[in-house]
Amino acid sequence: MRTVLVLNGPNLNLLGTREPGIYGSATLADVERMCHDEAGKLGLQVDFRQSNHEGQLIDWIQEAGPECAAGRLLGVVLNPGALTHTSLALHDAIKAVALPVVEVHISNVHAREEVRRHSFVSPAALGIVVGFGVAGYPLAIRGLYDAVRSAEAIPTSASEGGS
Numbered sequence: 001m002r003t004v005l006v007l008n009g010p011n012l013n014l015l016g017t018r019e020p021g022i023y024g025s026a027t028l029a030d031v032e033r034m035c036h037d038e039a040g041k042l043g044l045q046v047d048f049r050q051s052n053h054e055g056q057l058i059d060w061i062q063e064a065g066p067e068c069a070a071g072r073l074l075g076v077v078l079n080p081g082a083l084t085h086t087s088l089a090l091h092d093a094i095k096a097v098a099l100p101v102v103e104v105h106i107s108n109v110h111a112r113e114e115v116r117r118h119s120f121v122s123p124a125a126l127g128i129v130v131g132f133g134v135a136g137y138p139l140a141i142r143g144l145y146d147a148v149r150s151a152e153a154i155p156t157s158a159s160e161g162g163s
């Protein structure tokens with residue numbers, strides 16, 4: 001069974017109590033359950049993690065590259081938290097291992113402070129889900145699944161047996 005890796009960045013461990021007017025009342029454990037439910041419908045399993053440390057997230061992304069290449073991992077759903085707006089290193093890590101990543105934001109970052117409108121991660125992402133609250137996580141899993149499946153369904157010249 002293929003796995004989808006769901007990575008959460010700084011302060012997302014505080015979901016449920018952190019600025020509920022912006023992020024809602026669901027906890028990270030609730031989000032994890034929603035991810036398992038969605039993945040189960042698609043025949044996937046979920047590896048759900050959170051870290052407050054940029055280097056840890058980079059290590060996880062680097063490790064995910066070969067897992068993806070080996071076909072064990074479908075890709076990554078990533079909410080980088082505030083690192084979205086600061087981390088060229090996260091961008092570089094995603095590009096370095098050619099990983100399909102769907103970037104998720106619970107809040108509509110474009111409707112907030114100017115500084116949140118720029119994402120270092122978006123140019124390296126396959127897709128972005130923004131502003132749907134925690135419902136964005138299952139949407140991102142579904143989007144990642146559909147995108148990877150359709151990319152795999154397109155025959156390459158090698159699989160067609162062309163010379």
Ligand code: DQA
Nearest residue numbers: 080081082104105106107116
């Ligand atoms: C966030 C948006 C970021 O700007 C913020 O720093 C977060 C959460 C979101 O999910 O809406 O920590 O990524």
